[in-house]
Amino acid sequence: MTIIILYGFCxxxxxxxxxxxxxxxxxxxxxxxxxxxxxxxxxxxxxxxxSRPAPNRLIMGAxxxxxxxxxxxxxPRVSEKTREISKDRTxxxxxxxxxxxxxxxQPSYDLVTAMTRPEEKGKYSQFLIPRAKLKGLKEGxxxxxxxxxxxxxxxxxxxxCITNFAxxxxxxxxxxxxxxxxxKAKNAKKEAINDAKV
Amino acid sequence: MMQKFDRYLxxxxxxxxxxxxKMLVHTGTIGWALSSAAQIIAVLLNDxxxxxxxxxxxxxxxxxxxVNIGSFYLITTGIKNFSKKLVTTGKILPKSIKNFMExxxxxxxxxxxxxxxxxxxxxLQSFEPHKKNYSAFKNIFTTGATIGxxxxxxxIVTPILRNVLASSSQKSIIKCANEKRNPVLSKNDIENxxxxxxxxxxKPLLYxxxxxxxxx
Numbered sequence: 001m002t003i004i005i006l007y008g009f010c011x012x013x014x015x016x017x018x019x020x021x022x023x024x025x026x027x028x029x030x031x032x033x034x035x036x037x038x039x040x041x042x043x044x045x046x047x048x049x050x051s052r053p054a055p056n057r058l059i060m061g062a063x064x065x066x067x068x069x070x071x072x073x074x075x076p077r078v079s080e081k082t083r084e085i086s087k088d089r090t091x092x093x094x095x096x097x098x099x100x101x102x103x104x105x106q107p108s109y110d111l112v113t114a115m116t117r118p119e120e121k122g123k124y125s126q127f128l129i130p131r132a133k134l135k136g137l138k139e140g141x142x143x144x145x146x147x148x149x150x151x152x153x154x155x156x157x158x159x160x161c162i163t164n165f166a167x168x169x170x171x172x173x174x175x176x177x178x179x180x181x182x183x184k185a186k187n188a189k190k191e192a193i194n195d196a197k198v
Numbered sequence: 199m200m201q202k203f204d205r206y207l208x209x210x211x212x213x214x215x216x217x218x219x220k221m222l223v224h225t226g227t228i229g230w231a232l233s234s235a236a237q238i239i240a241v242l243l244n245d246x247x248x249x250x251x252x253x254x255x256x257x258x259x260x261x262x263x264x265v266n267i268g269s270f271y272l273i274t275t276g277i278k279n280f281s282k283k284l285v286t287t288g289k290i291l292p293k294s295i296k297n298f299m300e301x302x303x304x305x306x307x308x309x310x311x312x313x314x315x316x317x318x319x320x321x322l323q324s325f326e327p328h329k330k331n332y333s334a335f336k337n338i339f340t341t342g343a344t345i346g347x348x349x350x351x352x353x354i355v356t357p358i359l360r361n362v363l364a365s366s367s368q369k370s371i372i373k374c375a376n377e378k379r380n381p382v383l384s385k386n387d388i389e390n391x392x393x394x395x396x397x398x399x400x401k402p403l404l405y406x407x408x409x410x411x412x413x414x
């Protein structure tokens with residue numbers, strides 16, 4: 001049922017068709033809604049900006065920094081010490097992953113954009129556009145936008161095959177150890193204050 | 199060489215430009231798997247983390263990749279498709295377009311599951327001035343919903359699930375290690391060992407171990 005609601009397909013057997021009909025009935029029961037009008041150009045540029053690999057990674061990283069350490073530090077199934085180490089490691093991983101992700105994705109996107117300009121006549125302006133698709137292709141077309149995102153993501157992924165092991169993992173380990181030391185010092189201070197009170 | 203490269207680019211174009219979500223799933227799967235592998239190696243090599251914590255952190259990292267891929271496909275792609283359906287059927291629209299629809303011949307059919315704003319209004323000339331507004335709204339609404347869904351799936355659902363799975367995995371690893379170190383012996387094990395000892399004319403091994411402090 002969930003699959004039909006979310007993905008809109010079924011196997012066409014009678015049961016699925018019946019279920020699909022009832023799901024459509026439920027869908028039709030949702031009231032029609034409206035939102036205020038806004039300038040289409042502004043909406044398109046916001047959507048375009050947040051879909052770019054680097055800002056997208058920034059949004060994901062910033063929200064991860066808020067939620068993930070909190071979830072790790074409130075995991076009731078592990079010991080207090082494991083919880084603290086897990087929180088410290090997650091925080092370090094998110095920070096390093098976000099910074100490295102942005103550092104790799106933004107230049108990849110800029111490079112791909114510079115090499116996929118159908119209306120420019122520079123030496124490498126059309127280097128990454130397939131010859132068969134060049135005719136009639138215009139700047140601003142949805143296909144070109146998706147192609148740029150795809151190509152830059154693929155390029156970033158190939159770079160990250162190296163940076164994941166050479167940069168992310170060692171930096172995460174260093175930062176994790178710093179956070180662990182800081183947490184230990186904090187806990188020792190707390191204990192000393194408690195002992196003094198007793 | 200250049201021809202091969204061009205064919206490769208054309209393949210990417212044909213496979214992913216119509217459906218970028220497919221690309222996100224494919225690259226995401228490889229990316230998460232690679233990142234997890236690197237992080238697992240980093241945890242394994244980190245001597246500041248004790249063996250007990252490693253029994254949690256390593257499964258946590260491994261489950262992070264698996265759950266991320268699954269939840270991205272189920273939650274993010276699902277919500278993206280649902281939000282797209284809300285706009286293409288006309289269930290949610292900007293005020294000006296809603297007013298237009300209320301005064302159009304499609305007044306009673308729009309907002310229903312079988313209706314498609316793009317196909318059904320294609321021939322309607324009076325909708326032409328609203329087309330730009332509609333596609334901008336669809337773009338921002340689906341993009342916003344996709345990002346929101348990604349945040350929920352990757353930053354809320356995944357950490358909760360991976361922690362549950364990693365905790366139970368840690369428990370079974372610790373239990374298994376304890377059993378190896380201190381095997382729990384049944385009376386049957388001891389009796390079998392005694393009879394073997396009699397046959398082979400040797401001392402009963404398990405009895406000695408039992409006296410040495412083994413759990414029965």
